[in-house]
Amino acid sequence: MTTTNTMQTRTSAKAHKMSPPRYQSITSDRMGIVTLPENAGSVRVIAGEYQGAKGPAQTFTKIDVFDVRLNARGRVEFTFPARHNLGLLVMKGDIAINGTHAAAHDLAVFENAGERLFIEAESEAHLLVLSGEPIDEPIVQYGPFVMNSAQEIQQAFADFASGKFGHLDD
Structure with a gap:
């Protein structure tokens, strides 16, 4: 369930990654x-x-997070920007996504999903719909840290070890 439509307009997450938690x-x-x-x-x-x-969630990049509950034969339509990536988790029930069947515990992932998503519940269903603008930046993950380079990961570990992340009082 992927398409290859691409756009180069991206949001920079790098500019905000050192913001205070x-x-x-x-x-x-x-x-x-x-x-x-x-x-x-x-x-x-x-x-x-x-x-x-x-x-109510405040985010640094454009994202949508929807908790969807559909009755049997219930329908919903979403419109997302063509450049967004999309994940849809079926937590309960059976649905059709743009005519393709998905069941409980299925995760449908769309890259550059296009503008319209039609969902029809075959039975009572509970879904989590996640949409976001790609950040189009390198990602390096190690342990609990996610950065843009190996050097930034090393710096994060050094900062953590030196107490720059703060500490909890006894």
């Missing part, structure tokens, strides 16, 4: 919610926006 209290009562027509179900918006409902 912060906690976000994202509770159900703060999430935007859209009740779908014809008793199809609902979409809770954790990040991004869907049909005017906005999620």
Whole structure:
């Protein structure tokens, strides 16, 4: 389920990676919610926006995180920018994604997914829909650290060892 449509407009995450960490209290009562027509179900918006409902999560790059619950035969349509990557996790039930079957525990991944995604529930379903603009930067991961180069990983370990990440008082 991939396409090859590409665009070069990207958001820079590198500029924000050394920002101070912060906690976000994202509770159900703060999430935007859209009740779908014809008793199809609902979409809770954790990040991004869907049909005017906005999620409370603050992000450095453009992402959407939707908690979707569909009743049997319920339908929902999403429109994403063509350059976004998309992941759809089926947590419960059976669905059709643009006519292709997916079942519980399936993860559909789309690169440059295009603008429209049609989902129809074959049975009661619970989905997690994740969409984001590619950051188009090198990624190096080691242990708990994710950086852009091996040198930055080494610096992160040195900073951690020297206490620059802070400490917890006894």
